[in-house]
Amino acid sequence: MKKIGLTLLTAFVGGAMALGVYKVIENKYSDNMSFEDKQKVYFTSNPTAPVSSTGDLDFTQAAAVATPAVVYIRTTYSSKASGGGQDQLEQMFGDMFGQRARPQGPQMASGSGVIISPDGYIVTNNHVVEKADKITVATNDHRTFSAKVIGTDPSTDLALIKVSATNLPIVKLGNSDEAKVGEWVLAVGNPFNLTSTVTAGIISAKGRNIGIIGSEDNSDENPFGRTRNQSAPKLNKAIESFIQTDAAINPGNSGGALVNTRGELIGINAAIASHTGSYEGYGFAIPVNLAKKVLNDIKKFGTVKRGFVGVTFTELNPDVAQKLDVTTTNGLYVNDLVPGGGAEQAGLRKGDIIVKVEGQPVYESSDLQERVGRLQPGDKINVTVLRDGKDKDFAVTLKGDAIAPANRIAASKSAEELFNKLGASFHALTPAEKAKLHVNGGVLVTQVREGGLFDAAEIPEGVVITSINKLPIASIDDIDKAIVKPIQGNIIIAGIYPDGSHFSSAFPAQ
Incomplete structure (x- = not known):
């Protein structure tokens, strides 16, 4: 020995x-x-240095798993909804100046969606279905359904729609946090009306903020465009933290699936970088971890319960840092605090520089916004700021916002088109809300979408609908039963304004 x-x-x-x-x-x-x-x-x-990870490339199983759950969405718009402010002038003077007048009938567009629940819930982009009077969904096995908008969240460009069906194929929800730059992915959708198309590429980057949500600028100077030529209202609270991919994405892919090689959904395709409107190398998808929170909120609460840190900030770079006379070039410079907001109450100050959130470095706004976008009001988030040359940690309790753009409604197939025409969404009253409003039933209007009948009649969010077509509304299901029974060709809606006053409005059913 x-x-x-x-x-x-x-x-x-x-x-x-x-x-x-x-x-x-x-x-x-x-x-x-x-x-x-x-x-x-x-x-x-350095034995841990990276080695090739491509292995034996075979995407057949991932494509076979994901394709059945990706649907083709066809939308129909009235002339009013699809036209712009120039349409009336074109109708009056187009022929006089030798211009060809636009078709005045219903307009149509298309996109994609992903089935996430066997009972018919489908995720897509808000810009695919906004202002649509009629939504038709075609599955991979060539069945067609009418769909109803359950809710939309313009801040993330997500929408939840539903068809009346059971035992539908679904795609498994993955974990977008685990997705790595350089990882192979597949884009599944319906570009140029070519249904069930699969393309392959890699993840080119993560956490991209490209300023497309809410942007109406489709000029050559702004190469970032949706995969459908449709604008959306400008927003102040857009949440962008896109997964960037070089898998080919084209018009019609909006709302389709970005899946990993296991066939798991890691993103919802939403935009492309292009000067022509077609694929030029880069596409962008909404991370599924952000989408999970938005979709669950829409279905469960009737609104997206979004929390806010309560700061305004400027992204730092060398030029901004020099202008602000700060030594670091990374992070978010706090310009101001919302009075009574979570950041102020936690002890943050103007001039602090947010450098970490939940221990992860913050380089740009998307690093903070996407993480906060997954949380609810009342949740705590750990924020690290640079102050006087030293890092200081704060536990910030997120505060809610009175304007939360999302909604909910359950649907039967016979009522989809009428419901979409209303352009509103609802949430069943809780017992506490009923007691506060002194009503026995009713549903709360949680969203009014531009171009719908509620918008035209100036019926605001916060109204309680107590009857439709003189039938009492005591639950979500009552809406479907009542909306298909017009009175002399009209839909008659009665309810209570937030100030307690009553109203009744009539709309043509056709």
């Missing part, structure tokens, strides 16, 4: 001496080594 121990000790000492001599020689002659030799030295002494 002593002999063996002595042998091992000798070997260990000899190895250590050899390594020491090697390091001395390496340091002495490194300046004279070629780049190739330096690389060999580095990778020899």
Whole structure:
């Protein structure tokens, strides 16, 4: 045993001496080594250095798993909803100046969606279905359904729609946080009306903020465009933290699936970078971890319960840092605090620089907004700021916002088109809300979408609908039963304004 121990000790000492001599020689002659030799030295002494991860490329199983759950969405718009402010002038003077008048009938567009629940819930982009009078969904096995908008969230460009069906194929929800730059992904959708199209690429970047949500600028100077030529209202609270991919995405892919090689959904395709409107190399998808929170809120609460830190900020870069006279070029410079907001109550100050959220570095606004966008009012988030040259940690309790753009309604197939025409969404009253309003039933209007009948009649969010077509509304299901029974061709809606006054409005059913 002593002999063996002595042998091992000798070997260990000899190895250590050899390594020491090697390091001395390496340091002495490194300046004279070629780049190739330096690389060999580095990778020899760093066994954890990256190696090829592509393996045997075969996307057939991922495509087979994801494709059945991706649907083709066809939308129909009235002339009023699809036209712009120039339409009336064109109708009056178009022929006079030799211009061809636009078709005055219903307009149509298309996009994609992903089935996420066997009972018919489908996620798509808000810009695919906004202002649509009629939504038709075609599945991969060539069945067609009428769909109803359950709710939309323009801040993330997400929408939840529903068809009346059971046992539908679904795609497994993945974890977008685990997705890595360089990882292979598949885009599944319906570009140019070519249904069930699969393209492959890699994740090019994560956390992209490209300023497309709410932007109406489709000029050549702004190459970021939706995969459908449809604008949306400008927003102040857009949440963008896109997954960037070079998998080919084109008009019609909006709302489709971005899946990993296991066939798991990691993103909802939403936009492309293009000067022509077609694929030029880069597409952008909404991370599924953000989508999960938005969709669950719409279905469960009738509104997106979004929390806010309560700060306004400027992204730092070398130029901004020089202008603000700060030493760091990374992070978010706090310009102001919302009075009574979570940041103010936690102790943040103007001039602080947010450098980490939940321990992760913050380089741009998307690093903060996407993380906060997954949380609810009342949740706490750990924020690290740079103040007086030192890092300080704060636990910020997120505050709610009175304007939360989302909605909910359950649907039967016979009422989809009439419901979409109303352009509103509802949430069943809780017992506490009923007691506060002194009503026995009713539903709360949680969203009014532009271009719908509620918008035209100036029926605001916060109104309680107590009857439709003189039938009492005591639950969400009552809406479907009542809306298909017009009175003399009209839909008659009665309710209570937030100030307690009553109203009744009539709309043509057709």
